[in-house]
Amino acid sequence: MGERVRHYRRKNGNRTQAAVAGLCGITERYLQQIEAGQKVPSADVLARLAAELGVPLAALLTADGIKESSVPLTAAPAVARALMGYGRPRSSSPASPWELRERVEQAWRTWQSSKDRFTVAALVLPDLIGDVEHAVRVHRTGTDAQAHREVLRVAADLYGLLRSYCRRTGRLDLSLMVADRAIRAAEDADDPVRIATAQWNLGHVLLSHSEQGAVEEAKEVALRAVEQLQQAPVTVETKAVAGALELVAVVSDARRHHWWEARDRLEQRAAPLAEQVGEGNVQWTVFGRTNVAMHAMSIEMLAGEASEGLRVADRIDTHGLPSRERQFTFGLELARCHDLRREDATVLVHLLDLEDVAPEDLARSPLARNMILDLQKRVRPTFRRQVDELVQRLQLI
Template structure:
């Protein structure tokens, strides 16, 4: 076995280790031991290379590149690597139920009132539980089957109000499924259920739910990296808001309108239109939030706190970490009904510290997020990226904690 010299390096300067790890996982997800053995080096040496602690010789680098099936230039490139994506973790039973192959539905259609109670409980669990993915996986398949059975049954009966209520329940369930599928990495299923929510709301002739379903669709579009899809999210949201304003003005319509404005805000920020995003937030979303106060209409969590959280998000996306932290100091998320929104805020707060290279603060917030919503942390591409970046540059004082966190999330 050849000597394993190699220069000790500052991993922040050289991308080699991270590129090797990326292609090892991408091209077959092979173990470090397997690649090291085939390249004639020890597993420990490859671990040091990937961690940025050693720079391989030209000969070793050539052998690693050949084994990974990529040119040497790819391992030396400083181009941004496709970051770790959210694992595809939709429970198979949920996917089967959505495709019509799930558990058998109840022999007699469940009453609209009972379905309403079950859907609202599922939403409450989804917004408040630390183990929300696990609990949803157990609840949703049967709920999908029963709701869709009730929708089909009420198409053939004469009680129009019962039919409308079942359709409203279906729209609410599909809204929950949109969030579940999106967070579980299944954008295809998320788009499908967002469309079902729109259809159910339209069939129920419910303006608030039609707008809320468009809000759901906007979030699916925001999940894409394609700038065209992100721009389309704004178009969908603003068109829905315009139509909603034609309905009688109520606290509910104003809250959903405000939530739609926030979709447009995020779209602007994602497309680097920072001033446009700030202006829309201040002139459109904030006044609506002041009018309706804190609330959770259609599970949008729209209100002054959510608007303030989006203000911080804009600064984070703009790379204005100091301003983002200043805004964050004025936000109290303790009363928010949604653990997911609290998680997202905490994640963006960690990202602000990460942009400032304040590694200790970044780590503290990531560990706090593991306590707040461990299943969300494991599924967040941004969190996974920050943890991998910390591994490459963190001081020895914190390396053990970062490595332990990465191991718990199965990143190493």
């Protein structure tokens, strides 16, 4: 174990023992003893080391280390074809912007609330993409300025949904493409709220990207959008979107292990906006007090502070959220906090509950896949059958 700690300390930044030890709340001497094999760290210290070194806990516990599971590529081919312009031919008479508005909003409601949202989206999105893009093309040369602007707004909202779908199905390339299309549509519509929302979408794509500097760039994109949004009239919508953008910056700080900066931004910038707007779902961002509290727990989970994360979670009730995805994320991070504490029975209970809440999300989540496979390796015989059956149902092997 000590050799693996030393390996990842040198590999991931080649930092000194003093620096890593200080960030993990232990003495330099204690870390020296761990790396020399003279001390075996507690589960809590080991979790802090794993979080600070940027590796899964199992990488410090297994002989060969592990690679984190990636999102399986599950985007429907028909969705990709439609985005590339290879859908079926469109009639010369497009659907009205108001009809398209209702269809896009229904697709969003389904995406946020349905257990089988990936299956439904794969069926609905191809035709919707074709119809919206056809309407944009027709109205571009038309004389009805109001209809043209409305169809551009519809397109921006659809591309926001597609950003989430493509990211969750492992197609970051398509996710980045539709995030860019959302920005262009919102700018052409001259809609400040949708421009900022499109930047929020881009921020989430960058947070998921593995390229060096992408997570930091997500914060830059978000804060630039907040600054631009300040030029628009102050409304509940502008405050909510600004709050959602601040949360992108919070996640960026946490992902880069800037824990105190993340906590301070959450408390000083995002939380006051949440108090002003209350609970809501402006532009499908689900920004509000509950979402801010969930991010507070996320920071502690990412920092390896499982006990503090669980303390924060005790004050959160997600049942009123309009988004099943956010409910799933909360449950998954709750399971992860218990996982850091090696409370395997509780982890299993939460994972089985998540399978009922959002089975398609569970099968696609890298964090969930890693957690389940790690649990399978170490779980006591009492629970092994249930874990093995979960692995089989999710087709993880």
